[in-house]
Amino acid sequence: MTRQHRSDLVSRAQQRARQLRRTLAQYSYEYHTLDAPTVDDAVYDGLFAELKQLEADFPEIIVSSSPTQRVGNELKGGFRKRQHSSRMLSLNDVFNVQEVVAWVQKMRELAAPQPVDFFTDIKMDGLACSLVYEDGELAYAVTRGDSYQGEDVTHNVRTIRNVPLTLHELEDTKPFCKGRTEVRGEIIIDTADFATLNQQRQQQGEPPFANPRNLAAGTVRQLNPKVAAARPLKFRAYDLLRSDASNPETFAQAYYLLRLLGFSCNQQAAVHQTADEILGYIEHWSDERSRLPFNTDGLVIKVNQRQVYERLGVVGKQPRAAIAYKYQAEQTTAVVRDIILSLGRTGAATPVAVFDAVQLAGTTVQNASLHNADEIARKDVRIGDTVVVYKAGDIIPQVKEVILSLRPEGTAPFNYEAELARQHPDITFQRLPGEAVYRAITPSSTLVQRAIEHFASKAALDIEGMGPRAVAALVEAGLLQDAADIFTLRADDVAKLERYGEQSARKLIQAIDVARQPRAERFLFGLGIRHVGSITARDIMRHFGDFAALRQASEEELLEIPGIGEVVARSIYGWFADPNSQRLLDKFEAFGVRPQQTQQESSQGLLAGKKFVITGTLQHGSRDEVAELISKAGGEFQKTITKTTDFLVVGERVGASKRAKAEAYGVQVITEEELFTKWLK
Known part of the structure; x- marks a missing residue:
């Protein structure tokens, strides 16, 4: 690198750093002095991290007034299936504190006259797994699967270094080292280990992995245990069960015993007496979750007393006495390096913002949807802009807004039609009246x-x-x-x-x-x-x-x-x-292609005249495949809940909104398992 080139880089870094410091100072003033923040914490954190990195790369631009200077699941054919001793259930999701307060009140009413408190913990984003010990020795390990049975992944779990192959026998743990003991928990990869692994892959010219959860799940399902042994998997335990039902009386006690037995458990777990205490816990980890060593998208809240927990039973695939509080979509900042116009199957040109890789909701993201020409114009997104990126429903990356105070000099509004001509010179596009998209009208x-x-x-x-x-x-x-x-x-x-x-x-x-x-x-x-x-x-x-x-x-x-x-x-x-x-x-x-005749919808089937809406992640096939089975049995599949809907079929990872709408319309809610055992048997 020439001296002149280095000087140019330092100059650009210094200019960017000045902009970042001014913007961060304004955000800090709004937050601390006015108590009226205008941006999400994640936006501030993202800009702060960018400034910190700039100053690390170019130490000569550091000034004493800088804010950085303050003291501060595809199944593999080779896997054997195993039955769970008791169902390995997922949790019902809630998305706001009002639902949490209502749930706490309901639990107290259902548990009465017995008093209860509540066990709270961080919800880990990994692969749920059950470890079974016979007389203190690890016998086998099984994934959650469909809650009734999962895949035997013992050969890979044995390679996880913090999984004890033999339980630690102490005075308090002796009963758990005899007979059959089951330990349930989550297989994860810590974010620091994930970053190191990706850095090594990039140095070797290999593409980076997408996110820790997918890597953990994919690794556990490898047929060759050498792959799992080479990756930094960890197991964090959250429940302890006995075949003779001599289970710990509370979940808090289970954590205490799990640690004595040699397992890693979350240190953040706590017991709360009131809804207000739980809300304080939620607020605390909403701010602090970025400091956790692993990815999380929420908290687990349970009735602490196991006897009450079990007495309250199960609704579908979800225990009544536990919920998962889900945080809002994460946000971060990124600099738009390019805007490409991607063509879809119908010829629609969709604008996509491209930026350097950032971590968002536990996933590596390098582009975000800009939807259409009107959306780009409304938000005035330009190449070179610093934008706030978020995940809608924690799934699809989107651009929320432009941080105008960081806009470089000399940028120009995005010229949609000119870019269509430049990026796709062999295609003619047309925008029809009343439509927001440009579509190709010539073949290419x-x-x-x-x-x-x-x-x-x-x-x-x-x-x-x-x-x-x-x-x-x-x-x-x-x-x-x-x-x-x-x-x-x-x-x-x-x-x-x-x-x-x-x-x-x-x-x-x-x-x-x-x-x-x-x-x-x-x-x-x-x-x-x-x-x-x-x-x-x-x-x-x-x-x-x-x-x-x-x-x-x-x-x-x-x-x-x-x-x-x-x-x-x-x-x-x-x-x-x-x-x-x-x-x-x-x-x-x-060329001999013969589409096969589709059977006419049955009017005599068990589901004749019944209307179904499906929501959540399904175990028996895709949504379309299950809808097809319903139709073959005489039922009708609907996309949304209406007053004519008879049943809402719920799979896993179901939000509260559809359940609430179903209740409002008097629609019966059934689980996927009930659909197949009662109606499609």
């Missing part, structure tokens, strides 16, 4: 690739081996010009491509042959017709049964289908009327 290799990816995707024809990289290679080689060309591929042509050998080419052709007779609703969804998602495709094919009948349908006939409005009907009719679409369908037919 990028659009062809997206359409083929969608057609071969798991939700459509589910062609194994036909992922984005494979499609890109086949399109680039000139072997695919549309989705129908998939069925003209030959193994010897595919084998010539760089990433294929003879065996992988044969496997791809075999998968393609299996896909020649797809279910009609999957085939329809795979065509990528605008406004036709998987549920709409299923409803349409249930109505027509035969794909040929749909192909000849008028717009009026489409409007006869319940739930299909004018916009959707017009889109479908227009697509089938297009000569290009007709040529594509003729090619499919010529």
Whole structure:
């Protein structure tokens, strides 16, 4: 690095540091002096961390007034299934303190006349696991699975260094070192260990792992225990059970005994007498959770007395006497390095902000949605801006706002149409009146690739081996010009491509042959017709049964289908009327693709006339697959709860809002297990 280059870097760092110090000073004044903060704590912390890093990289820019200078689950075929001695339950989520207060009051009423207190702990973001000891020796370890049974992962758990292979026998623990003792807890990777591991991978030219939870879960499911032994897994225990039911009387006592037995437990756990004490605990860890050695998204709150806890029973897959309080979405800051316009399967150009990797809600994030042209203009997001990034529902990264005080000089508003022309010079885009998105109206290799990816995707024809990289290679080689060309591929042509050998080419052709007779609703969804998602495709094919009948349908006939409005009907009719679409369908037919007739909805099934809404994470398949089973039994699947809904089917990780709406409308709430044991048996 030349002296001049170093000088330029220092100058830019100094300018950025001045902006950060001014902004942090203003935020600090609002928070401490005015008691009226204008930004989330996470925003301040993110900017503070950036300044601290700048000063570490360029020590010459440090000034004494700087705020930094103050003293301050895919199943593997090789895994054996094991039954749990008692169900390994997940917890019901609550999202505000009002729900916590109401729950505490309800627990006191249900427990009366026996007085109760409450055990609180940090909710770890890892993989739930049960360790079973026989006469003090580790016998086996099982994942939570579907709460009734899980996968035997003993070979990997034995490699975790803080898991005792033999229980520590002391005066207080002697009874637990005889017979059968079960220890339940969470397998995690500490954030510091995760960062070190990713740093090592990057130095070796390997891509970083996404987040600690996924890495922990994936590692535990490795068939080769050497992989688990090489990774920094840890086990933190939270419950102690005995086969003879001589369990600790309270959860607090269980923690005490677990530590004596040799297990790591959270040091942050506490016992509270009142709702106010619990709310204080919530507030404390809302501010302090970033200091924890592991990722968390909430707190666990239980009735401390086990006898009461067990007496209050279970609702579905969730114990009545325990809840998980979930924190709001995390936020951080990032500098926008670029704004790309990404093309989807329908030709819509979606703007995406690109920035250096940041940690957000335990995940490495490098881009965030900007939704559409109107949203960019409203927020005035520019390349070079420092923005607040958050996760909506802790899932999808989005840009919340621009920190204008940190905007560099010389930035210009994002010119959407000019960028479309620059980034996609071979495509013409159109924005229709009343719409917020620009759509491609001319064909291109990028659009062809997206359409083929969608057609071969798991939700459509589910062609194994036909992922984005494979499609890109086949399109680039000139072997695919549309989705129908998939069925003209030959193994010897595919084998010539760089990433294929003879065996992988044969496997791809075999998968393609299996896909020649797809279910009609999957085939329809795979065509990528605008406004036709998987549920709409299923409803349409249930109505027509035969794909040929749909192909000849008028717009009026489409409007006869319940739930299909004018916009959707017009889109479908227009697509089938297009000569290009007709040529594509003729090619499919010529290449031996025969969509299989969809059975008409049963009116005599056990669920005849019943309407269902599904929410949460399911164990018996995807939401679409379970909805299909309901329909085959004569029931009707609805996307949202209405006054006509009969049942709300709840899986895992269910929020409180849908339950509340179901109660308001008098809708019966049933678990996924009840659906399958009572209605779909």
